[in-house]
Amino acid sequence: MKRFIGFVKKEFYHIFRDKRSLFILFGMPIAQIMLFGFAITNEINNVDIAILDHSKDATTTEIINKISASKYFSIKQMVNSEADIASVFKKGQVKAVLTFEKEFSKNLIKDHKATVQIITDATDPNTANTISNYVNAILQKYQKELNKDLTITYQIVPKTRMVYNPELKGVYMFVPGVMTIILMLVSAMMTSISITREKELGTMEILLVSPIKPLQVIIGKVFPYIFLSVINAVVIVMLSIFIFNMPVQGSFILLGFESVLFIISALALGILISTISATQQTAMMISLMGLMLPVILLSGFIFPISSMPMPLQVISNIIPAKWFIIIVKGIMLKGVGLQIIWKETLILLGMTVFFIALSVKKYKIRLE
Template sequence: MKRFIGFVTKEFYHIFRDKRSMFILFGMPIAQIMLFGFAITNEINNVNIAILDHSKDTETQKIINKISASPYFHIEQEISSETQIESIFKKGKVKAVLVFQNHFIKDLQTKKQAKVQVITDATDPNIANTITNYINAILQNHLQEVNRNNLPTYQIQTQTQLYYNPELKSVFTFVPGVMTVILMLVSAMMTSISITREKELGTMEVLLVSPLNPLQVILGKVFPYIFLSVINAIVILTLGVFVFGMPIQGSLFLLAFESILFIITALSLGILISTVSDSQQTAMMLSLMGLMLPVIILSGFIFPISSMPLPLQIISNIIPAKWFIIIIKAIMLKGASIQIIWKETLILIGMTVFFIGLSIKKYKIRLE
């Protein structure tokens, strides 16, 4: 019995000394529950909307003030004409436009009813529905306050218009999101085991004494997977278009360029994981556990980033998948050009350069 207790005690010492095991046992559950608890929500918060007020009277101003005071919406800008609506939707920052008709207060007082149009960016149908319901609730609350001393009561009619996805097909969100997740995880996992495989097979020494410099080794590891991942992307897009009816409103050339750029970003991240891992098992764990949850939760694929706490919103900016989802939705659903998505494109290019540069640095360290 003493031998058994001694053996168990030894195992406890081994576990406590292994920082990775301690992190998996205690760190990962805490990180996951915090991430899921704060990020997973069907509510919306701080959604950017725009106002088009043709009437500009005291009643519309009261409604605008009530919406602005709500934690659900942030009035990003006020526009002057309908021609501006599509351009601000294409930029992706504004999710809805509230349009007040001419002579709003006059119609309310004389006809006892007035009209408000809610125009939403329906590339994400769930968010579009939620926005409409929240705005309707605020308008009804305002009417209850106004109608306390009015007989007959006033009415506000809400007209809804959906941009880019009038039928509210969830597949319009599903296909870009799944394509992003698959390309990110598969590409990163494939390359994350490339250099660690060399170490485990004992062929790393051959690379170390070869005339190839670190940049050539890194690019050589990445290049074959670019071709394979491009085939993956083509298959996903083909299924999306011909099986699920996913539209491609923008340029195919631009879509191909952005997809290849994202693939290279994911592959370079995988190479970075590979250079800092000692075994294929460690590399797979880092690529799966370290990428899967952030890509799914913090990319905006399923849950709106604007509804998350500020720290998670900040962290989401370092997730490459977030920027690619914005890009692919803008191209496929909105027909956006490079003038609209240049910022997101530059961010992906910057991330790629950073990952490759850091991989080369880590590789050089191992050469010494």
């Protein structure tokens, strides 16, 4: 036991002595959560648009003023003709052009119908679709104000209520995903170079001839990073709560337990990479390229898994990040307990045991 404690102390000394590792371990998560939280969002604000008003009457002026007064749009310019629309888009500043038909107000009064054409720059399809939805919402609100004193027979009015994220804040979706990516990449990347560092420094022979068992070596390598990664997780959650107003509807204790479980899973995966890599550079490349793309693309962080082809949906089940994102969203946004997320918890636990067992086996092979 004393040998094991001494081995763990040695690992702590190695970590705190390496300033670059400390920067990666503590600086990168804070920078990433701030960058992702502020920069990555599916919301729009102050999007530049242009107006082509063929009618130029009181009604179109009122609608234009309402659009301009919203925080979502900024009217960049007024377009004189349809021939100018292409040149406006080519400049790259305007993302949409709203075209009001001739005699807009007259048609609205006479025929109870008038047309507003929404022309969007679809080089970014998601933004184009969001702009269209926001404009439609403003027009629907204006239409409702016009009809508030009118009685329409057999009118069916759909009402939508968003639960868990009523304001549709993009940060609610991205914070759990970013938290998962940071813990996975940092934890796996740091531990992936731990054993390969011993090989490159020539100290691996000491471990090979020491009485410390392979399982003790694996646990000793992982333990310091568990402690440091837990600090990272706490910092990420605090930043999410106090800077991005991310709610935590469920239990902090359960969130902490699940975070520790995922951290151990990521660390064990990093140790596995370390045991099969000959150099630190190889281990870093496998960690970054072999983990980053699957975690981002197949975890449900950005793209819904249900929309993917069936083979990719099947492959996503072996990505630990997928299950942790489900757990974090359930606890933070829905307030669920262990009785709801027990299946995901067992899957993470099983993956952790598998990674540790495989790491020990690979380490034993190198002892022979």
